Amino acid sequence: MNKESNFHIKTLGPRAAQLLVELNEQRRSTFNVADVASITGLSPSAARNLVHKAQQRGLVTRLKPGLYNLVPFELGRATEHVDSPYIIARELAGTAPYFLSHGTAFELHRMVTQPNFTIYASSTRRVRPQTVGGYDFRFVLITDKQEFGVMKHWIDKQRFVMISDMERTIIDGLRHPAYVGGITEVAKGLWMKRDTLNIRRLMDYAQRLGVGAVIRRLGYLLEHYELADAATLEPLLSQLTASYLRLDPLLPAEGPYLSRWKLQLNVPAEELDSIRFT
Structure with missing residues (x-):
């Protein structure tokens, strides 16, 4: 942790300092209230109060009720910060198996020529469509048997998300062309x-x-x-x-x-x- 980080930590209360240190150690830039309670030992209501105070100080950004981002120390205080939408998708899936898919996987595999503004993911857990941190998320419900053809996609040197491999990405596009932009877009990726x-x-x-x-x-x-x-x-x-x-x-x-x-x-x-x- 650098000098600037140490300065911020020393000006926090013990619980908040404990939370930020542990989240940084775990490389958890996106977290929820349950994570806060687990790390600090606080009750859910006290954990929410702690995060609310951290948000007021510009240490975290609220993405949606109960879901937050750490603001990197180097960005300074009172700064809104939204982490990678792919990490957010992982958090929205919770503990259920998931993988980025359809139009999002097409984009990450560089199989499209047009940008995609919706984050698509497949999961064995039903997750409602929602907007978080300015991004639109849409989850496609799959069965346990349909969870195959998946690989890691590294966001940075420490963090990764799961994504459909190229072949599974094409197959999902053929099943749900609407989530890619039509069959012609799937054909473009194939070619x-x-x-x-x-x-x-x-x-x-x-x-x-x-x-x-x-x-x-x-x-x-x-x-x-x-x-x-x-x-x-x-x-x-x-x-x-x-x-x-x-x-x-x-x-x-x-x-x-x-x-x-x-x-x-x-x-x-x-x-x-x-x-x-x-």
């Missing part, structure tokens, strides 16, 4: 990372998820962009049912039907082809 993606893993994930729309859309796009041959795609074809689904569920049910993949092609092939040149 941009075509030399990095593991096609076998993509297919394995699609089969593991077991969602017919994902299998159809993945098979069609892999074939359209010539990323897999007919023999490779056979396991996906063998799982199709007789019903037809739209290629992009966000667009009207119009366009030709493709019997091979049981899809209504409501996105023109020319639009998908233009991605090759973007």
Whole structure:
């Protein structure tokens, strides 16, 4: 801890000093009232009172009721500070398994050309949509069996969050195109990372998820962009049912039907082809 940090600590009461030292030791920049009570041994009401006083002194920033950020000492007093939104997403998930997903994962994997202003995460715990620290958070509910294809993403040298790997990110985009910006945006990510993606893993994930729309859309796009041959795609074809689904569920049910993949092609092939040149 530097001299400036020591100066701030010495001017605090013993409980507040204990709290700030311990949070810094744990690298916990985002914390809740339960964390405060656990560290200080105070009752929940006393813990809230302690944090309120720290907030008045500019030592912490309130993100939402019960959730706070430490203000780094180097920013000075009376400074509003919001930590990485990815860390906040982790805190909102609580102790439940989670991972950053959909449009957020597309952005972190650099699979998009447009910025995303909503933080998406998947979790086995139901978390309501909310705005925290100026960021909009949306959680997608998954089952325990759907928690796969996950990796660490380091925020800095000490902190990380969980994120879907590239293949799982594509699969989630195919399942919920609305959370990415449409099927064309998913196709862009697929094409941009075509030399990095593991096609076998993509297919394995699609089969593991077991969602017919994902299998159809993945098979069609892999074939359209010539990323897999007919023999490779056979396991996906063998799982199709007789019903037809739209290629992009966000667009009207119009366009030709493709019997091979049981899809209504409501996105023109020319639009998908233009991605090759973007």
